[in-house]
């Protein structure tokens with residue numbers, strides 16, 4: 001079995017729940033995943049900031065990045081890297097698959113990767 005075939009699809013929400021320019025927090029077990037629709041391009045990141053415990057859906061979309069509302073670190077939605085202090089750790093980002101009107105992430109089995 002190859003590593004790729006071991007990946008699983010995790011259903012997050014309906015595509016029409018996340019119109020372009022919006023974001024939505026989704027629960028995956030005990031974890032939260034933030035789904036962002038940037039002009040039709042879907043991204044998924046860990047839902048909690050990598051700096052302290054704060055929900056990123058309370059922040060704002062700033063172009064191709066998300067700004068955490070607590071201490072205003074910006075993170076790239078492409079790779080999760082912090083663009084401003086105080087955050088130093090990247091957000092975990094998950095590959096998105098859109099199929100049949102559903103938004104899913106393709107991740108290895110087991111707990112989601114989360115940086116904190």
Ligand code: FES
Nearest residue numbers: 049051052068071
């Ligand atoms: S909790 Fe997000 S920048 Fe501090």
